[in-house]
Amino acid sequence: MDDQVDRIRAALQQHGATLNEVKPLHGGACQENFRVDVTVNDAPLRLALRSDAPTSLPGSIKRKAEFAVIEAAVKAGVKTPAVRWLTSSLLRDGADAYFLDWVKGEAIGRRVVRNAELEAARAKLPIELADTLAKLHSVTPQSGTNLPFAPPPNGPARAAIDDLKKMLDGLPSVYPAVEFALNWLEGRLPRNEDVVLVHGDFRTGNFMVTPEGLSAILDWEFSHFGSPYEDLAWISVRDWRFNRLDKPIGGFAERGPFYEAYAQASGRPVDLDQVLWWEVCGNLRWAVGSVFQGERYLSGEQRDLELIAIARRNVEMEFEALRLILKGKL
Amino acid sequence: MQNRPDHPTLLDAVASFLMADVSPKLEADKALQFRVLIAANLATVVAGELRTRDARFTGEATRLAALLGAASPPKTDDALEAMNRELAAALRKGQLSPELQAQTLEHLLATARETLEVTNPRFELSEEI
Numbered sequence: 001m002d003d004q005v006d007r008i009r010a011a012l013q014q015h016g017a018t019l020n021e022v023k024p025l026h027g028g029a030c031q032e033n034f035r036v037d038v039t040v041n042d043a044p045l046r047l048a049l050r051s052d053a054p055t056s057l058p059g060s061i062k063r064k065a066e067f068a069v070i071e072a073a074v075k076a077g078v079k080t081p082a083v084r085w086l087t088s089s090l091l092r093d094g095a096d097a098y099f100l101d102w103v104k105g106e107a108i109g110r111r112v113v114r115n116a117e118l119e120a121a122r123a124k125l126p127i128e129l130a131d132t133l134a135k136l137h138s139v140t141p142q143s144g145t146n147l148p149f150a151p152p153p154n155g156p157a158r159a160a161i162d163d164l165k166k167m168l169d170g171l172p173s174v175y176p177a178v179e180f181a182l183n184w185l186e187g188r189l190p191r192n193e194d195v196v197l198v199h200g201d202f203r204t205g206n207f208m209v210t211p212e213g214l215s216a217i218l219d220w221e222f223s224h225f226g227s228p229y230e231d232l233a234w235i236s237v238r239d240w241r242f243n244r245l246d247k248p249i250g251g252f253a254e255r256g257p258f259y260e261a262y263a264q265a266s267g268r269p270v271d272l273d274q275v276l277w278w279e280v281c282g283n284l285r286w287a288v289g290s291v292f293q294g295e296r297y298l299s300g301e302q303r304d305l306e307l308i309a310i311a312r313r314n315v316e317m318e319f320e321a322l323r324l325i326l327k328g329k330l
Numbered sequence: 331m332q333n334r335p336d337h338p339t340l341l342d343a344v345a346s347f348l349m350a351d352v353s354p355k356l357e358a359d360k361a362l363q364f365r366v367l368i369a370a371n372l373a374t375v376v377a378g379e380l381r382t383r384d385a386r387f388t389g390e391a392t393r394l395a396a397l398l399g400a401a402s403p404p405k406t407d408d409a410l411e412a413m414n415r416e417l418a419a420a421l422r423k424g425q426l427s428p429e430l431q432a433q434t435l436e437h438l439l440a441t442a443r444e445t446l447e448v449t450n451p452r453f454e455l456s457e458e459i
Contacts, residue, residue, distance in 0.1 A: 174414055174418040176417045176421060179418045179421035180421050180431075182421075183422075183426075246459075305365050305368055305372075306365065309368045312449065316450065318438075318442055319453075322435060322442065323457055323459075327458075
């Protein structure tokens with residue numbers, strides 16, 4: 001860590017910032033994040049530092065690509081901390097990292113859905129989140145030509161299924177419940193899909209809330225060109241309700257007001273059949289994703305107990321996907 | 331081979347030690363305390379899985395054999411795994427008739443329920459949430 005601190009200090013000096021303190025932040029099982037206090041022009045400034053981790057989940061983009069995505073999101077009017085400086089080989093050789101603005105707020109999921117002082121904020125969240133999502137989804141492959149990825153050639157739904165199959169085929173074990181749900185999804189592929197810039201991990205825990213409301217969207221590592229329904233449905237995936245199952249939007253709101261606000265802000269009416277499709281798909285993605293978190297541990301490269309503990313939780317997400325299929329509606 | 335105290339009991343003892351003796355000493359390091367609680371939970375889950383293993387194995391094996399038209403249920407872990415591979419492959423190819431699909435969904439939900447009752451007793455298992 002001492003060596004890393006020296007490297008961080010040197011990188012900051014190139015931008016006229018003097019390092020005062022650097023502190024690791026826990027809370028992301030995927031990336032390495034730090035709080036960095038610096039002095040610039042004699043004034044104290046707090047920044048965040050986000051680095052490529054030794055391992056990551058399939059579908060995860062690197063910090064360099066993330067930097068470009070955040071620039072595009074900020075330009076579209078999305079509330080997210082602006083990025084400042086991109087560096088290469090900062091914490092480790094070959095690992096890119098960037099400094100970004102520090103934003104205050106609560107991001108821990110169970111606190112966002114339960115803390116008493118956030119009650120007024122929770123009432124505003126459906127509309128604020130819908131508005132910011134509509135802004136993000138206004139970026140298309142035609143307008144976002146500087147982004148480092150291509151739209152899926154056969155459409156977002158096909159791409160999601162193919163990605164899941166590829167992930168499954170790379171695993172030593174088999175998951176019949178996931179295969180069953182994939183089969184169900186293939187039988188009812190959405191048609192005429194819009195393709196937009198999606199966040200890819202749009203859920204409680206990845207946005208910051210203050211008593212005044214939404215302060216920032218975080219964690220762009222799964223961003224890509226996809227269906228707007230990916231973001232609209234992911235926030236309702238069971239695990240992201242943080243035990244508030246009665247509140248299908250992120251554990252804090254009903255579906256109706258969120259979908260209505262999104263339709264109004266985006267001009268895109270919300271089709272519940274497509275939400276259901278992507279909600280089943282989202283639960284599957286997290287089922288397979290949780291197995292892969294365990295594989296990151298088993299690879300020997302990242303021995304974090306939290307990763308291997310998540311590995312056996314796939315059955316929770318599998319149950320939810322099957323439950324939705326049995327019910328056939330939201 | 332020594333079998334007293336048995337494996338689940340030993341794991342429960344580890345969990346109880348981590349929860350009652352270690353965790354309270356770690357108030358100053360919340361991140362470490364969180365990981366100690368994860369460790370304790372893992373030990374509890376594995377203890378529960380060991381205690382209920384035979385019943386869960388029989389349930390899954392019996393349903394799988396019926397579903398795949400096998401003469402008798404698998405008896406070993408390897409045989410059960412092989413049958414699950416057969417089911418997974420059939421599902422991937424989309425080969426199941428509508429009747430078998432309904433029966434498969436029922437089997438997969440039952441298997442998930444039987445696991446969740448042990449691994450996460452607080453998980454809401456009703457179809458309507």
